[in-house]
Amino acid sequence: MTTLVACSHDTRSPAGRAVIARIRAALAAAVPEVEVREAFVDVEQPEVADVVAEAAAHGPVVVLPLLLSTGFHTSVDIAAAVAPHLGATVAAPLGPHELLVRALRDRLAAVSGGDAGHRPGDHVVLAAAGSSDSAAARAVERMRDLLAARLPAPVTVGYGAGCAPTIPEAVAGARRAGARRVIAASYVLAPGHFASLVEGAGADLVSAPLGDHPAVIAVAAARFREGAAAGRIPQGIVP
Known part of the structure; x- marks a missing residue:
């Protein structure tokens, strides 16, 4: 049996851990032909x-990064974990992906009564964790483009760490540009450090993390199947 190693960034947040556990459980239901195991790339155990x-x-392994973009953890930590094993491969991270737009829009609708990004004067900040890896920034910008194509309001990006602008800077920039209402679209999976940064950035409204939204689970299952079919490390991930 193929093992799907669902590898996430650790969090000390009990709520965040519960969300990641729900994602793993939903993923196991979506791909019942494999064994789903947990792993982490930082403080929590077990290590990937x-x-x-x-x-x-015991058999083939596909590591699925429960991460929204590429970066240090995919290109270094996860790639190094897989490199010694001929029967192991790495799937692409969850984002960017068109289906994640549905999750973002549903979370925005939930926090605004359905009109986030549609009221005159709205400005949406796609609030991402961030990374010093330029490929990660490009991935977030691509996600911004996908979301912007589905909203009438301007959409810009803010980062929690690693690159500019920061989320507070993006919120302030939106107000300088004339926004009447700034909505932070949390482009994070679960409660934790980065979700707290989004909440404290000064936006008028802040959507919930993507969590175990059905679109997230559909993307995760698709990434696993793509990785299993390819049987190789995706382009851009170098051991």
Whole structure:
């Protein structure tokens, strides 16, 4: 049996851990033909390298990054965990993906009564975790383009770390540009450090993290199947 290693960034937030556990459970239901195991790339245990090594001794392994863009964790931590094992491969991270627009729009609608990004004077800030990896910034910009194509309001990007502008800077920039209402679209998976940064950035409204939205689970299942079919490390992820 193929093992799907659902690898996420750790969080000390109990609410965040619960959300990631729900994502794994929903993913296991979406791809019942595989065994889904948890792994992490930072503080929490078990570490991805240990999980991959154990699973690879028994059959094929696909590591699915439960991350919204590429970056250090995919290109270094996860790639290094997979590299020693011929039967292991890495799927692409969840974003950017057209289906995630549906999740973002539903979260925006939930926080605004359905009119976020549609009221005159609205400005949406796509609030991402951020990374010093330029490929991660390009991935977020692509997600911005996908969201902007579905909203009449201007959409700009703010980052929690790693690159500019920061989320507070993006919110302030939207107000300088004349926005009457600034809505932060949380482009994070779960409650935790980065979700708190979004909440404290000064926007008028802040959407909830994407969590286990059905679109997130559909993307995760698709990424797994693509990775399993390719049987190789996707372009841009170098061991």
